Amino acid sequence: MSDLDALLARPGFRGGLIDTVPGVVGEMLSLLGDVVAITVAGPVAVNDSGKYAVPTVPGDPLVCTPGLVSLRLNPSALGSVVTTDAEQHLPPTLRMFDTHGSSSHTTYLTPASDRLAFEAIRNAADASREANPPIQTSNTPAFWAEGDQLTQLDFILADRGSERRNGLVALGALGYRRIDPHLMAAGMEHLSYQQLPVTTVVAGNGCLQIHRGDLDAVAMFGGTLTLASDTCRTMIDLNGVAECWLTRTHGVHGLTSSIEMYDFRRKCVAVFTQTGPAEPAVMDMWEDVMSSISAAS
Known part of the structure; x- marks a missing residue:
């Protein structure tokens, strides 16, 4: 039973x-x-x-506005949207699912939400599905030698990074390297001491949720790494991370390091990098820490 089927079949479901x-x-x-x-x-x-x-879609520029929730959606991978009414201690929600019925993204309303807008979305008129711009699928070293961060993220958005993961081993000459997830955690903790801005991308089904802001705090509780940045919290169960890769793609400031995390299904689950304009000192510190993680792995 898919996530969508389970929700619709739940006893007492209202929505x-x-x-x-x-x-x-x-x-x-x-x-x-x-x-x-x-x-x-x-x-x-x-x-x-x-x-x-x-939200942006493949082919759009990468936009991550401070103070706003940023999504990048792959409409061709998304199938259904469900709204639920308030129940017990849960507020109304809006939930996106992919074409297989797997959960993609969830929105919880707050007392400050616009309920009229919520009702308008619930009653939005039917619309036909438009064709998306094709996402490039070449996965060769020659392709990635020129690949930029936008291509990197849209490649992951296309299929949760399965195709990208298949080509990572062949990209060692470009500076790609598998690293220890626990060293990655230590590196992020070090960056939090400096309050360094970091771009965090969580890769759901047909959806990227992107946040850029100062890394305020990083802590390990049991096997879970928690990163705090402004109002955003990212939680990573390191026991569920099969692989962690240091990768290099072209960004605003030239070749830029990223950390890509993959689960045991070889799906990309998160990316940490630098995007947009940044002070040279920020880029230098980011790259220094990435080099240290790579050298110690």
Whole structure:
């Protein structure tokens, strides 16, 4: 039974499917006002509170506005949207699912949310599914030698990174290297002492939830690594992380290191990197820490 089927079959379920495509719903998310946005990707979960920026899709520029919840959606991979009414201690929600019925992204309303906008989304008119721009699928060293961060993220968005993972071993000459997840955790903790800005990407089914902000705190509780940045919290069960890779792609400041985490199904669950404009000192510190992690792994 899929996540979608389980929700609809739950005893006492109050809610229903929205009669339009997820892409239309995505364009309306910014109308909701203050919400709590959650994406779960295997061993990784992220929650952020605030207002949505208008989500981007493959082919759009990468937008990550400080103070706003940023999503990048792959409409062709998304299948259904369900709203639920308030029940017991849970507020109304809006839940996206992929074409297989697996959970993609969840929005929880807050007392500051716009309930009229929520009702408008529930009653959005039917719309036909538009074709998306094709996502490039070449996975050769020659392709990735010129690949940029936008291509990297859209490649992961296309299929949760399965195809990208298949090519990582062949990219050692480009500086790609498998690293120890616990060393990655130690590196992020060090960066939090410096309050360094970091871009965090959690890769759900047909959805990337992206946050850029100062890394305020990093802590390990049991086997779970928690990262705090502004209103955003990212939790990683390291026991569910099968592989952690240091990769290099072209960004605003030239070749930029990223950490890509994969679960035991070889799906990408999270990416940590630097995007957008940044002070040279920030980039130098980021790259120094990435080099230290690589050398120690």
